[in-house]
Amino acid sequence: MPVITCIDDLKRMHKRRTPKMFYDYAESGSYTEQTFRENTSDFSLLKLRQKVAVDMLGRNVASTMAGFPVTMPVALAPVGLTGMQAADGEIKSARAAAKFGVPFTLSTMSICSIEDVAANSPDPFWFQLYVMQDEDFVDRIIQRAKDAKCSALVLTLDLQILGQRHKDLKNGLSAPPKLTLPVLLDLATKWGWGLEMLGTKRRQFGNIVGHVKGVGDTSSLMSWISDQFDPQLDWTKIARIRDQWGGKFIIKGILDEDDARKAADFGADAIIVSNHGGRQLDGAVSSIRMLPRIVDAVGDRVEVWMDSGIRSGQDVLKALAMGAKGTMIGRSYIYGLGAMGEAGVTKALEVIRKELDTTMALCGERDVHDLGRHNLLIPKEFSDGWE
Numbered sequence: 001m002p003v004i005t006c007i008d009d010l011k012r013m014h015k016r017r018t019p020k021m022f023y024d025y026a027e028s029g030s031y032t033e034q035t036f037r038e039n040t041s042d043f044s045l046l047k048l049r050q051k052v053a054v055d056m057l058g059r060n061v062a063s064t065m066a067g068f069p070v071t072m073p074v075a076l077a078p079v080g081l082t083g084m085q086a087a088d089g090e091i092k093s094a095r096a097a098a099k100f101g102v103p104f105t106l107s108t109m110s111i112c113s114i115e116d117v118a119a120n121s122p123d124p125f126w127f128q129l130y131v132m133q134d135e136d137f138v139d140r141i142i143q144r145a146k147d148a149k150c151s152a153l154v155l156t157l158d159l160q161i162l163g164q165r166h167k168d169l170k171n172g173l174s175a176p177p178k179l180t181l182p183v184l185l186d187l188a189t190k191w192g193w194g195l196e197m198l199g200t201k202r203r204q205f206g207n208i209v210g211h212v213k214g215v216g217d218t219s220s221l222m223s224w225i226s227d228q229f230d231p232q233l234d235w236t237k238i239a240r241i242r243d244q245w246g247g248k249f250i251i252k253g254i255l256d257e258d259d260a261r262k263a264a265d266f267g268a269d270a271i272i273v274s275n276h277g278g279r280q281l282d283g284a285v286s287s288i289r290m291l292p293r294i295v296d297a298v299g300d301r302v303e304v305w306m307d308s309g310i311r312s313g314q315d316v317l318k319a320l321a322m323g324a325k326g327t328m329i330g331r332s333y334i335y336g337l338g339a340m341g342e343a344g345v346t347k348a349l350e351v352i353r354k355e356l357d358t359t360m361a362l363c364g365e366r367d368v369h370d371l372g373r374h375n376l377l378i379p380k381e382f383s384d385g386w387e
Contacts, residue, residue, distance in 0.1 A: 083111025
């Protein structure tokens, strides 16, 4: 294994090893990608307060998220097409997360199906739901998640209409990839990825193909997907899904104080401050800027987590110091998966935990539960100044 010291090392390896359309799928935002960029760059505006002459022994980064014990307050976020970053990518990611002691969240738009992951993961995982107009499909996939013993349902609210991502359109994104001349030329340089993909039967959206009437090939699948995200999703439909699920219920995609209060009133076990990694509403505020406003708005009524832009353990620490009880990482573990498969996901988690632990110590803290805004120097208008 090469010497890997940071997430960017894995990102560079991921780019060399993975076909362009799938690397670009992960490493892109919508329209101008302003929000995609600011999700990460805004973390640098928060400065850490160094403390010295304190006892740094006996440090603890373990915690809980929605009642689940975690070795650090980080969960693997749902990412579509994970099985195209590496063969059987969802299974490899779930295994790495289970062994490390953090939750893995399977996307509706995964390549490996719920049943595939359940049969190959040592621990229960979370399932993320996109609400489709096909209510029968929604009802059945919720039941499939229950049958697979998924321990939480993560309902994503910020994809009622699909944001435009220029790179995906220009690359002709599909799963499996259509073998056009540019794709064939690219694949010729990604032979390691290709050999692994030849060794698996999982190359399409496993939660959809075979589970929707009339969807049996790539063309019919893409047509179904493009028309299915429910633009009429509202709190009445959310209540129906919550009641149908009947277990731990997490709402993802909150970026507004009023929405956060509604989710808290709704009885969610946690809400996730997220702008979908900058992939939906370009021009929206970064998640880390919005986090303290939402934390202040809901207080202790519901756990608040943060997603979008986390690329290091220092970012995790800053999110926790700004009030988050947990965080989710997407691209950070996808870089590891694309670089080295299951071992790469494990390495990404190890890098983040070491950075979190070391930074926490140098900030004079021994327990993640003691982190707060007193550990940061925050610009005066970081999360205020808007009307």
